[in-house]
Amino acid sequence: NAGVTQTPKFQVLKTGQSMTLQCAQDMNHNSMYWYRQDPGMGLRLIYYSASEGTTDKGEVPNGYNVSRLNKREFSLRLESAAPSQTSVYFCASSRRDRVNYGYTFGSGTRLTVV
Amino acid sequence: ILNVEQSPQSLHVQEGDSTNFTCSFPSSNFYALHWYRWETAKSPEALFVMTLNGDEKKKGRISATLNTKEGYSYLYIKGSQPEDSATYLCASKNAGGTSYGKLTFGQGTILTVHP
Numbered sequence: 592n593a594g595v596t597q598t599p600k601f602q603v604l605k606t607g608q609s610m611t612l613q614c615a616q617d618m619n620h621n622s623m624y625w626y627r628q629d630p631g632m633g634l635r636l637i638y639y640s641a642s643e644g645t646t647d648k649g650e651v652p653n654g655y656n657v658s659r660l661n662k663r664e665f666s667l668r669l670e671s672a673a674p675s676q677t678s679v680y681f682c683a684s685s686r687r688d689r690v691n692y693g694y695t696f697g698s699g700t701r702l703t704v705v
Numbered sequence: 706i707l708n709v710e711q712s713p714q715s716l717h718v719q720e721g722d723s724t725n726f727t728c729s730f731p732s733s734n735f736y737a738l739h740w741y742r743w744e745t746a747k748s749p750e751a752l753f754v755m756t757l758n759g760d761e762k763k764k765g766r767i768s769a770t771l772n773t774k775e776g777y778s779y780l781y782i783k784g785s786q787p788e789d790s791a792t793y794l795c796a797s798k799n800a801g802g803t804s805y806g807k808l809t810f811g812q813g814t815i816l817t818v819h820p
Contacts, residue, residue: 595748624807624808626810631812632812633794633810633811633812633813634749634794634796634810635810636807636808636809639807649807650809681748681749692751692754693739693741693751693752693753693754694739694741694749694751694808695751696748696749696750697748698747698748699748
């Protein structure tokens with residue numbers, strides 16, 4: 592029972608490099624989310640996907656793109672990494688966007704951009 | 706963007722003490738209020754999801770209340786134990802408009818329980 596799996600767990604990038612953070616869930620959840628966590632800022636929503644085939648911007652989408660590849664997978668891409676994107680990234684999923692179930696979070700990806 | 710505020714930012718208590726924290730959120734277009742427990746080096750885990758004014762939820766020694774009219778929720782821990790040490794996050798979800806369905810998180814309350 593894996594829940595939400597994120598890869599990689601750690602990554603160091605040079606400014607200007609690109610990378611994709613992978614997220615997969617095996618709970619048949621419809622909705623998936625990407626958050627970033629910075630000291631003193633709490634969790635901030637980058638992008639979310641209410642259901643397969645749809646994506647929408649969150650609070651801090653600049654510099655990121657997402658792909659909802661299928662119901663299970665939701666990836667986050669940094670096209671040209673910047674030091675301001677140094678953060679811990681969390682993927683989460685929920686059963687349905689309109690029903691009040693708690694989110695299930697992945698274990699996080701710690702990204703450093705130098 | 707919803708503003709979800711939590712207080713205090715951090716709290717130190719002795720084992721056996723009871724404690725509580727506050728989460729305030731905009732009451733207009735309220736849909737749901739979530740509480741999460743986040744231990745160091747782990748990912749947040751859902752504690753409660755509440756939707757109705759006056760809702761009370763309980764899980765072991767932890768309980769929560771909700772006032773949607775005035776926009777606040779309390780989380781209570783009775784007889785704190787060292788294993789309760791964690792960051793407690795609340796998050797609000799509103800209904801309608803472009804922010805429908807998205808959770809907005811507060812900054813969290815860091816609880817440390819000393820043996």
